[in-house]
Amino acid sequence: MKAPLFVLFLAALASACATSPQPSHDMYAAVAMTKAQKNSSTPSDSGLYVRKAGADEWTHFGPRVLGIISVAFQPGSNGQVVLIASSDGVVRSTDGGQTWRLTTGWDVIDVRTFAFNPANPDEVYATTQWGPLRSTDGGATWELAQAGLHLLYCQALVADSQSPGRVLLGTEDGIYVSNDGARTWTRTDSPPATALRMVQSETDPNLILAGTEGRGAWISRDAGKTWAQTDPGSATANLYAAAIDPHDAARLAIGGWGAGVRVSADGGVNWTDRSAGLPVKNVFVVAFDPDVKGRLWASTFEEGTFYSDDLGLTWQDGGLYGAYGFDFVFVPSRR
Numbered sequence: 001m002k003a004p005l006f007v008l009f010l011a012a013l014a015s016a017c018a019t020s021p022q023p024s025h026d027m028y029a030a031v032a033m034t035k036a037q038k039n040s041s042t043p044s045d046s047g048l049y050v051r052k053a054g055a056d057e058w059t060h061f062g063p064r065v066l067g068i069i070s071v072a073f074q075p076g077s078n079g080q081v082v083l084i085a086s087s088d089g090v091v092r093s094t095d096g097g098q099t100w101r102l103t104t105g106w107d108v109i110d111v112r113t114f115a116f117n118p119a120n121p122d123e124v125y126a127t128t129q130w131g132p133l134r135s136t137d138g139g140a141t142w143e144l145a146q147a148g149l150h151l152l153y154c155q156a157l158v159a160d161s162q163s164p165g166r167v168l169l170g171t172e173d174g175i176y177v178s179n180d181g182a183r184t185w186t187r188t189d190s191p192p193a194t195a196l197r198m199v200q201s202e203t204d205p206n207l208i209l210a211g212t213e214g215r216g217a218w219i220s221r222d223a224g225k226t227w228a229q230t231d232p233g234s235a236t237a238n239l240y241a242a243a244i245d246p247h248d249a250a251r252l253a254i255g256g257w258g259a260g261v262r263v264s265a266d267g268g269v270n271w272t273d274r275s276a277g278l279p280v281k282n283v284f285v286v287a288f289d290p291d292v293k294g295r296l297w298a299s300t301f302e303e304g305t306f307y308s309d310d311l312g313l314t315w316q317d318g319g320l321y322g323a324y325g326f327d328f329v330f331v332p333s334r335r
Contacts, residue, residue, distance in 0.1 A: 063091055115157045118159060131144060161205050167182045174193065193215040234259045241254060243286045243288050258281055
């Protein structure tokens with residue numbers, strides 16, 4: 001007996017609704033091709049690479065400037081306002097990367113990363129090796145933001161997603177907090193060590209994970225008010241990488257020089273070394289993919305990027321062989 005047409009229609013509709021969602025983020029990688037650097041007057045093979053949503057190849061993006069460390073797209077600008085953190089300063093585009101302009105002066109170098117005020121995307125903060133900066137016009141102009149800091153070197157930064165204007169900053173003297181949009185800073189009870197990477201959970205904003213220089217991984221469960229060391233297995237490591245799964249706050253990852261990739265599936269209570277499938281245990285970036293649930297990315301020193309869909313039990317080649325990676329950034333696709 002044949003099924004009625006409306007039954008077949010409903011079955012087809014249910015099947016379509018059950019289809020996996022299409023990738024919706026482009027993935028950017030800031031790298032330097034240090035293993036086989038081309039001899040040229042401009043860094044033709046280093047800088048930013050993008051892997052478009054649904055694609056499996058990397059293409060170069062952005063200007064040819066020295067030492068690109070990270071990239072940020074201003075929320076609400078439909079991908080038009082782009083900021084690049086570089087050794088030369090802040091480089092900005094207002095046309096989606098067609099043209100670029102340096103928006104910092106001769107006295108600003110070695111910019112590391114950015115964070116936007118979640119309630120006001122014109123307010124953006126930046127870390128540099130010479131102290132933090134703040135902007136109130138989307139990165140067109142910048143001012144110093146150093147009041148209250150004991151040491152100025154900084155590279156880790158979080159703009160609290162649940163408290164606009166509250167900012168956490170990783171310095172050589174530990175982690176500081178600002179409650180007035182980076183105008184003034186006070187120290188938290190974090191260890192007196194350089195925080196190299198700091199991330200906040202998207203599903204549990206009270207959870208923040210930090211990797212430090214020589215003091216391993218530290219975790220906060222109260223939005224950065226107090227800190228405790230986690231993962232005894234990397235307690236003295238230099239951890240350049242830290243990530244929290246945007247779909248599941250219990251899944252964490254850290255990485256560092258000689259530490260490889262270490263993961264936790266229970267919110268930082270227990271940690272496991274997942275480096276066996278990687279060519280080296282020198283890792284500078286880890287990130288969870290927002291489109292492929294459970295996918296973990298890692299950037300190794302000069303041996304390429306890799307991804308795992310089983311929390312590091314096995315790894316697949318992700319390209320960019322020869323790269324020294326600095327950052328992975330996922331940006332909503334405009335296709």
